[in-house]
Amino acid sequence: MTDTYHTIIRHYEDCLGKFGDSHRGVDWPNEADAATRYQVMLGLIKPSATEQTLLDFGCGASHLYQYMLEHNVTGLRYAGLDASSAFCDLSARKYPQNPYLCVDVLCEPERVGEFDYIVMNGVFTEKRGLSFDDMFDYFKEVLRIVFRKARRGIAFNVMSKQVDWERADLFHLPISSLTDFLAKELSRHYVVRNDYGLYEYTTYVHKEHS
Template sequence: MESKKYLNIIKHYENCISKHGDTLKGADWPNENDAILRYKIMLGLIKDGETCNLLDFGCGAGHMFEFMTNQNKLYDYINYSGLDISEKIISLSKEKFPKNNFYCFDILQDDINTLSNFDYAILNGVFTEKIDLTFDEMWLYFKSMITVVFDKVDKGIAFNVMSKAVEWERDDLFHLPTDLLIDFMTKNLSRNFVIRNDYGLYEYTVYLYK
């Protein structure tokens, strides 16, 4: 992408963590129950017990990893790594979890050839907020990002966006029509996907497989 207006989204999340600290509000999530539900839905991308390498793309302060490690070894078969564009936030994750691999990249600008492929990647909350981007700007950003991330996995990715099946839409959120998304995925990435709209939030999650 020529425009770097998407960096406004990164600034938003950095401002949240500066204001609220290493908390769910610092990640701009409204409550713990919904956050935990999202973690479970994202990890549903992977078959139970399937040993794999997972990239938490847009990992923030590593809250997904915290959830995984607090589940009585339920997710021990998953080898976790995190990636975020924010040097500030990645530094926090490295300080909290020094034994983990954390990467700091702007994948639309940086050379990521040094980054090995993963089996799976999850993008939890990466595309739910568009802040001051127009829909078209966010749609272009989404397509550019998904294309690069999908190329860095061998099996599949999971991501969530805001639903269009709502009574009203917020201007700062990315409400993506499923027909537009499906047309893009089937023509450019894969026809092998699942859309999950069964968990009670005003969003949906997509599992996109190779």
């Protein structure tokens, strides 16, 4: 596929340049809603007696990790990944104890190792100038790669179609289109969450039933 998705990456870098290390710097308009998203993303994780690994794919400024620290989330070994060197450098300065990988997964999928869980918060909510079809193709190709890297499951969010009006720069994905793709190509073991009060939904995709 073409590299038109790079316009999305550049958009987030522009937000960081304008608003700095804040919720607006990763283009979330509301800080409380951003925190809700972090809580929902972590809802993917199933309890375990041993430490599990978590990849924050599209980690931005590592606000998910900040949320984990503030809410005493334990039992997870965090790593971050972002296609933007600006965000990777920022996160590495903030949290040098964490591993960070600056990589475009479509170009170098072999550089990404395996993790128990992979969360993708905000990676697919904006399509900017991409057509719906181009964004859907990008979405599917990234998920095909990422799901192979997860030992237990992945989580991601997209904008809902059940809204009063749609924004042309956002990715409003019909649930039926999503579930058809998941069942055919990834897994039949998925949960669609539309219960947290935002105009989006989050999907958990598990490797096996549990």
